[in-house]
Amino acid sequence: MLRLCVIALALCACDQAPAGSFEPTSCTRIADIPPNYEIAYGAAMQGLFDDYATNGGSAGCVDCHFAPPPQPSGGLDLSLGVSWGHLVGVPSAADPSQVYVVPGRPEQSLLFLKVNCDEPGVGARMPFNGYGGGLLPEQQALIYDWIANGALPGTSTTVFRDGFEIRGFVP
Ligand code: HEC
Known part of the structure; x- marks a missing residue:
C-alpha cells in the first residue's frame, strides 16, 4: 500500500515544469543557525535520512526513497550503505542538468535546494x-554544512572555521 502511494506521489509531480537554470524561491532562513563543526556522515546524514522526526514519531526520507522494487521515489535511493554514492556528483534523475550534491557548493546542490526551498526548481520541497x-x-543547515565541507563519506571537522560565511539563500 505504501508503495502504491509513493508511485502516485511520483506521478503527481510529473507535470511540474522542468528546470533549466533557475533561482529557488521561498527558502527557509538558516543564516543564524550555529554551524555544525563536526559532521559524521553515518550518524548525522544517514541518521537524518533514516529518521528525521522531531515530534516523537518516526519518519524518514527512506520511507519513500528506498531500494526497488518497484523503484525509489524520484529515482533516488537514500538507504543505509548506498546513499552517499547515489548523491555526491550524481545528476538528478528528473533533471540531469542538476546534480544532487556538488561538494563545497550547497547552493548548487539539488539535495539542499529540495529541503530548503518551497520552489527548488525541480519538483517539490522534501520531505514530500x-x-x-x-x-x-x-x-x-546540517545538510548545508555537510556539503559545504566537501560532502565527505566519513567525518568532517573543518567547516566554517572562521565563522563568517553567510549560509543559504535568505540573508
Ligand atoms: C512521502 C514520500 C517522500 C519522502 C518522505 C521524501 N521524499 Fe524525496 N521525493 C519523493 C517524490 C515523490 C519525489 C519525486 C517528485 C519531486 O521531486 O517532487 C522525490 C524527489 C526527491 C529528490 C529529487 C530526485 C530527482 O532526481 O529529482 C530528492 C533530492 C529528494 N527527494 C530528497 C529527499 C530527502 C532528503 C528526504 C528526507 C528529508 C525526502 N526526499 C523525503 C517522495 C518523498
Whole structure:
C-alpha cells in the first residue's frame, strides 16, 4: 500500500515544469543557525535520512526513497550503505542538468535546494508534502554544512572555521 502511494506521489509531480537554470524561491532562513563543526556522515546524514522526526514519531526520507522494487521515489535511493554514492556528483534523475550534491557548493546542490526551498526548481520541497512534520531549519543547515565541507563519506571537522560565511539563500 505504501508503495502504491509513493508511485502516485511520483506521478503527481510529473507535470511540474522542468528546470533549466533557475533561482529557488521561498527558502527557509538558516543564516543564524550555529554551524555544525563536526559532521559524521553515518550518524548525522544517514541518521537524518533514516529518521528525521522531531515530534516523537518516526519518519524518514527512506520511507519513500528506498531500494526497488518497484523503484525509489524520484529515482533516488537514500538507504543505509548506498546513499552517499547515489548523491555526491550524481545528476538528478528528473533533471540531469542538476546534480544532487556538488561538494563545497550547497547552493548548487539539488539535495539542499529540495529541503530548503518551497520552489527548488525541480519538483517539490522534501520531505514530500511535509511528511512526518518536515525538516527543522537546524536539519536543513546540517545538510548545508555537510556539503559545504566537501560532502565527505566519513567525518568532517573543518567547516566554517572562521565563522563568517553567510549560509543559504535568505540573508
Ligand atoms: C512521502 C514520500 C517522500 C519522502 C518522505 C521524501 N521524499 Fe524525496 N521525493 C519523493 C517524490 C515523490 C519525489 C519525486 C517528485 C519531486 O521531486 O517532487 C522525490 C524527489 C526527491 C529528490 C529529487 C530526485 C530527482 O532526481 O529529482 C530528492 C533530492 C529528494 N527527494 C530528497 C529527499 C530527502 C532528503 C528526504 C528526507 C528529508 C525526502 N526526499 C523525503 C517522495 C518523498
